[in-house]
Amino acid sequence: MTSFAEIIDRTTADELRARGSWKWAKGGPGVIGAFVAEMDFGVARPVEEALLGVIERRELGYLSQRASDAMAAACARWQRERYGWEVDPERVRPLPDVITGLAAAISVFSRPGSPVILPTPAYMPFLTWPATLGREIIQVPMAADGGRYVLDLDGIAAAFKRGGHLLVLCNPSNPVGRVYGAEELAAVAGVVEANGGRVFADEIHAPLLYPGGRHIPYASLSEATARHTVTGTAASKGWNLPGLKCAQLVLSNDADAVLWAERGFTFEHGTSTPGAWAAAAAYRDGGDWLADVVGYLDGSRLLLAELLAARLPEIGYRPPAGTYLAWLDCRGLFAARGIEENPADFFLERGRVLLTDGAACGDAGQGHVRLNFATPRPILAEMVRRLADAVNGR
Ligand SMILES: Cc1ncc(COP(=O)(O)O)c(C=O)c1O
Structure with a gap:
């Protein structure tokens, strides 16, 4: 039988865009939506x-x-x-x-x-x-x-x-x-x-x-x-x-x-x-569906740590104990690379990933972004690739 993870992993960005959610529509064509707190995993039976x-x-x-x-x-x-x-x-x-x-x-x-x-x-x-x-x-x-x-x-x-x-x-x-x-x-x-x-x-x-x-x-x-x-x-x-x-x-x-x-x-x-x-x-x-979701997200929060360590090690990230939201501290990275723009604007413009601006979370959120990782893992990997390429100027 096909597992929940296999089904989710196969979901493409085009399919998600076709569903028409705000998460995927707001950024416009080609942008990966990772801002609002919604999941890309469908609905429990x-x-x-x-x-x-x-x-x-x-x-x-x-x-x-x-x-x-x-x-x-x-x-x-x-x-x-x-x-x-x-x-x-x-x-x-x-x-x-x-x-x-x-x-x-x-x-x-x-x-x-x-x-x-x-x-x-x-x-x-x-x-x-x-x-x-x-x-x-x-x-x-x-x-x-x-x-x-x-x-x-x-x-x-x-x-x-x-x-x-x-x-x-x-x-x-x-x-x-x-x-x-x-x-x-x-x-x-x-x-x-x-x-x-x-x-x-x-x-x-x-x-x-x-x-x-x-x-x-x-x-x-x-x-x-x-x-x-x-x-x-x-x-x-x-x-x-x-x-x-x-x-x-x-x-x-x-x-x-x-x-x-x-x-x-x-x-x-x-x-x-x-x-x-x-x-x-x-x-x-809905307990069984939720258990599948949490199992999948558990892998994704750790995968995100690996992806960031490999491509953007200067970003501060501690996998969350709850929620599917990653809180990324970009201050060290941006200072080291001499980037003065707001990180959410920078990553949208240069990386085509729509994140939540940490400054909208209060003064203490300056220099941070919030990334929603409740998405298929191949899309999560693509997101990190885009963030890294944006920083590396490609
Ligand atoms: C902590 C928290 N409270 C409230 C909400 C909003 O929930 P509702 O749509 O029920 O107002 C959210 C949505 O992301 C949330 O993360």
Whole structure:
């Protein structure tokens, strides 16, 4: 039987372009799209079947209680079975997307007008959305610990002292790929509690953890974290469903549930019916497909290290512990070669590879690019070849 890896390896750039995704269309003809967080691996069979069922039933109206309940039950079960977190399905609320969860966390659960505290480098919209709600952002650059990014607890404490109230905690972290351990999370909780803060825990990438890693839902750590946290998650990264517009907000205390019952509707309203059924199927029956995907990505994150070591050894790269995003430090390379351009612009213009500009991830991301390696490995190899040729002037 043909393996998942063999099928993916055979997928060509032309086929991917023909699918018409934003990832492949945005750069234009001939450009390899490696920016937005989508995967080039198709769809899990249980998700396809769920969507076909929606079509057969002509179930394309607004979100029903039945669809919402199925999604919530499957998500709650996933949380319990995979991470040991007991959540009441009634507290798993539908959202169109996780970024709406952030908007809700800011509007409903944080002190009116208070700045939002954001460890950086961060997922790009985290830097722009709070402003649309009239909120300032306090960026807290992560610290380096032996080449590994760590949260700067003193910096976070100082941000609370400056009036910040909601901390955005992204775990696994986009773009740097860290998966925080129990001790680190407990230390964060200590700072949040000491300052009366709240946390928006973005755990959208949790299904995408590599062997040896363990996801600990932040709200599951203790009574205190359950009390001060709202969690945003979705099946949309693990099973590649972001266009279906369905995510989950997990409430973990009674007070938040009361407030949400009063104010949550406007945030829940845009959730799509096909998305809810697809998410339910992914959480309930998509484990095998996800295991194939994670197995493939595990090989790719290590392959990328080999490719870079062979062709661009001056680029700093540490394979991520979670996510399919590689965070590449181009500062040494560009300084050594006397290249003064922004790396994302340079690689698009000279290499025809569309990457995410690290500067969009916050001040701490200057000189970096984010590369999405959830693509067939031959395309990943071609990408590195193009980056190297761009630097070498060919
Ligand atoms: C950390 C993180 N949060 C949120 C999102 C956006 O998710 P959604 O499309 O559900 O808003 C992404 C997408 O890449 C992400 O990486």
